[in-house]
Amino acid sequence: MIQKSTYSEQVVEYLKDKILNGEIQSGQRIKESVVAAELQISRAPVREALLELMREGIVVSRPQVGKSVVSLTAKQILDSYVLGGVLEGFGIAQTIEQFSEGDFDRLTEIVEKMGEIAAGSRDLNELTRLDHEFHNTLFAKVDNELLVEFSQRSSRRVTHFLLSHHLKALYAPEIIYKRHKALLAVLTTGDGAAIEQHMRNHYRETGELMAQYGSDVFAG
Structure with a gap:
């Protein structure tokens, strides 16, 4: 569980740690429902966290695919x-x-x-x-x-x-x-x-x- 006060910020750090440790790879899809279930929270702060990671250029969103970690040539x-x-x-x-x-x-x-x-x-x-x-x-x-x-x-x-x-x-x-x-x-x-x-x-x-x-x- 994570503290209730700053859900979205902590979800950002949680996802960054998983990316940094190689648990989430470049190109891999990130599902709101899965992350929410892992952290035992609602999907709203997960959605906010993914939007922040999109602003940072770490996550991209593609039609009919969803949100995933950016992949690079x-x-x-x-x-x-x-x-x-x-x-x-x-x-x-x-x-x-x-x-x-x-x-x-x-x-x-x-x-x-x-x-x-x-x-x-x-x-x-x-x-x-x-x-x-x-x-x-x-x-x-x-x-x-x-x-x-x-x-x-x-x-x-x-x-x-x-x-x-x-x-x-x-x-x-x-x-x-x-x-x-x-x-x-x-x-x-x-x-x-x-x-x-x-x-x-x-x-x-x-x-x-x-x-x-x-x-x-x-x-x-």
């Missing part, structure tokens, strides 16, 4: 990662001077936790969550509404979210840790041009691997 995967790297790199390069010592401490803490997980080869779901937290922390200071909106429609919100549970098939935990450690090292230099280029490379590399991994894994 290999080209769409690569294109969205490339675009995500361009947008995130630009946004961070423009705001890096606003980062405080506390911000860098937080990023360092996240990377250190990644290192602990990599060393123990445990809790890979937590490693995925930390990856999201790292990038969300980087982008938090961007106040350009159009940039945020476009970025959310690329790998930061949709593709990165949908496919992050496949990272363990592409990168060993040690590699994920080292990639973010290298990224943090560039960030601490405060060099906007270097940050922007590194972020583009960071995303493109993952996009190429994701696309190569097989669009049949992601497409419905």
Whole structure:
């Protein structure tokens, strides 16, 4: 059961967790009645949650099919990662001077936790969550509404979210840790041009691997 106060918000998080963990795959249909029965609630908050996920671009609705998690081709995967790297790199390069010592401490803490997980080869779901937290922390200071909106429609919100549970098939935990450690090292230099280029490379590399991994894994 979930708390009664914020049903639709909690249903959104419930569905996102299932997508993030790979329990709901790209292209898979989501039935209001099934989700409502799982959570022992009415269908109304489930409907509201699905509408929110549609606004975020994570769920699509098709005539005579219903609502399902968006599916992606290999080209769409690569294109969205490339675009995500361009947008995130630009946004961070423009705001890096606003980062405080506390911000860098937080990023360092996240990377250190990644290192602990990599060393123990445990809790890979937590490693995925930390990856999201790292990038969300980087982008938090961007106040350009159009940039945020476009970025959310690329790998930061949709593709990165949908496919992050496949990272363990592409990168060993040690590699994920080292990639973010290298990224943090560039960030601490405060060099906007270097940050922007590194972020583009960071995303493109993952996009190429994701696309190569097989669009049949992601497409419905």
